[in-house]
Amino acid sequence: MIAQNNIKVRRKLMEIKANKINGANAVIEATISMDEVNANVEKIAKQLAKTANIQGFRKGKVPVAIIKKQYGQKLVEDAEAEALREVLSKGLKELDISNDALLGEPTISKFEKSDDKIEVEIKVAMRPEINLDDVDALVPDFTKPEVTDEEVEARIKEIAEAQAPLVDIKRNRKMKEGDTAVIDFEGFIDGEPFEGGKGENFELLLGSGQFIPGFEDQLIGVKRDEEVEITVTFPEEYGAKELAGKEAMFKVKVNGVKVKDDVEINDELAQKLLAKEDATLDELKAEVKKVIEQEKLAKLYNDELKPKLLEALVEKLDFDLPEFVVEQEIDMAVNKKASTMSEDEIKELRENPEKLKELRESFREEAEKSVKATFIIDALAQKLGIKVEEQEVMQTIYYEAMQMGQDPQKAFEQYKAAGYIPAIQMSMVEDRVLTALLNKKIEE
Numbered sequence: 001m002i003a004q005n006n007i008k009v010r011r012k013l014m015e016i017k018a019n020k021i022n023g024a025n026a027v028i029e030a031t032i033s034m035d036e037v038n039a040n041v042e043k044i045a046k047q048l049a050k051t052a053n054i055q056g057f058r059k060g061k062v063p064v065a066i067i068k069k070q071y072g073q074k075l076v077e078d079a080e081a082e083a084l085r086e087v088l089s090k091g092l093k094e095l096d097i098s099n100d101a102l103l104g105e106p107t108i109s110k111f112e113k114s115d116d117k118i119e120v121e122i123k124v125a126m127r128p129e130i131n132l133d134d135v136d137a138l139v140p141d142f143t144k145p146e147v148t149d150e151e152v153e154a155r156i157k158e159i160a161e162a163q164a165p166l167v168d169i170k171r172n173r174k175m176k177e178g179d180t181a182v183i184d185f186e187g188f189i190d191g192e193p194f195e196g197g198k199g200e201n202f203e204l205l206l207g208s209g210q211f212i213p214g215f216e217d218q219l220i221g222v223k224r225d226e227e228v229e230i231t232v233t234f235p236e237e238y239g240a241k242e243l244a245g246k247e248a249m250f251k252v253k254v255n256g257v258k259v260k261d262d263v264e265i266n267d268e269l270a271q272k273l274l275a276k277e278d279a280t281l282d283e284l285k286a287e288v289k290k291v292i293e294q295e296k297l298a299k300l301y302n303d304e305l306k307p308k309l310l311e312a313l314v315e316k317l318d319f320d321l322p323e324f325v326v327e328q329e330i331d332m333a334v335n336k337k338a339s340t341m342s343e344d345e346i347k348e349l350r351e352n353p354e355k356l357k358e359l360r361e362s363f364r365e366e367a368e369k370s371v372k373a374t375f376i377i378d379a380l381a382q383k384l385g386i387k388v389e390e391q392e393v394m395q396t397i398y399y400e401a402m403q404m405g406q407d408p409q410k411a412f413e414q415y416k417a418a419g420y421i422p423a424i425q426m427s428m429v430e431d432r433v434l435t436a437l438l439n440k441k442i443e444e
Contacts, residue, residue, distance in 0.1 A: 028091030040079030092307030145296035
């Protein structure tokens with residue numbers, strides 16, 4: 001904690017007391033004489049008299065008295081604002097705080113006027129200084145995951161099966177999970193066909209969950225050339241609102257049954273998968289091993305090491321937090337909580353300040369941890385030279401939207417309109433910072 005630094009600046013018309021509370025917060029208190037405000041009014045009025053256009057007077061020849069009458073309260077407000085700017089400027093100078101070091105806008109926490117003076121208090125916040133010298137020591141010890149030969153062989157077999165072409169079964173047996181049914185189907189609700197409920201020669205992998213829950217299960221045991229009626233209920237959260245929650249009957253005809261053909265695991269498969277004429281199976285195994293290693297490492301990072309590392313950074317790195325940032329975080333937590341509360345509960349909070357204060361305090365610890373983590377990640381990103389441009393955020397949103405079958409441009413615009421881009425950007429920065437620290441541990 002930085003010791004309080006009390007400085008008094010006595011002037012004829014203004015008294016300022018500036019206190020540096022800690023490394024991230026300061027308060028400037030001042031008493032502004034009304035003589036100073038009136039002097040500012042005179043100065044502003046004289047300046048305005050040179051440029052104002054007022055009917056009946058030539059430009060630059062408007063009497064100051066007319067300006068005061070015309071602009072009245074606006075002149076007083078401008079004069080007070082100028083006095084406040086001077087208070088802030090003098091206070092920051094005495095505290096040796098540059099404007100660049102300020103975080104957010106200064107807050108006027110007190111403004112009390114009387115006949116002869118104005119009592120003011122201005123709170124300012126600074127970006128905290130964080131000592132990152134011992135960060136590497138906070139990275140948890142871990143062992144790089146190993147990959148067995150059996151895992152590599154199993155993955156290659158899985159890839160080979162995915163590459164295998166579908167072939168018709170020779171014997172007309174009952175279908176089972178894993179078979180691909182080639183079907184014609186038409187759906188009806190209350191006896192009437194509905195839009196999008198019809199298809200011909202559609203290839204459906206049984207067990208894939210591609211169709212409405214229960215549809216594929218009812219095809220198990222059906223043979224080629226058989227016709228069946230399947231009854232299912234659309235999920236309540238189904239995309240098409242006119243179908244959500246409704247029961248439907250499908251007439252289904254099985255035209256054929258297909259299974260995956262066998263694929264040999266050899267150099268030829270390696271050449272196909274690696275797109276290299278002279279590739280060997282051993283090379284394919286080496287590449288697959290690398291992929292599995294990365295998957296295991298990513299899982300270890302995301303599930304265990306990154307949360308553990310961030311928790312250690314927040315716990316061990318000690319620095320002061322800007323009060324207003326913490327309060328903003330608490331505001332968001334309270335608003336989120338309020339969205340789940342009943343009208344009576346919200347009414348009680350409005351009518352009972354102590355209850356509201358108690359609710360706010362219940363979020364303080366988590367809010368402080370969240371704010372602290374944000375400043376730590378930001379400082380580490382600057383130290384490590386890690387940046388994420390908005391273009392990268394857009395590409396990430398586009399990719400995820402396409403994976404989910406959504407319109408990428410529309411998804412990005414929705415995120416942007418909701419104000420989520422900075423949060424996504426910060427999340428990506430955090431991920432890269434923590435990954436960089438963990439990767440460095442492996443190298444060491």
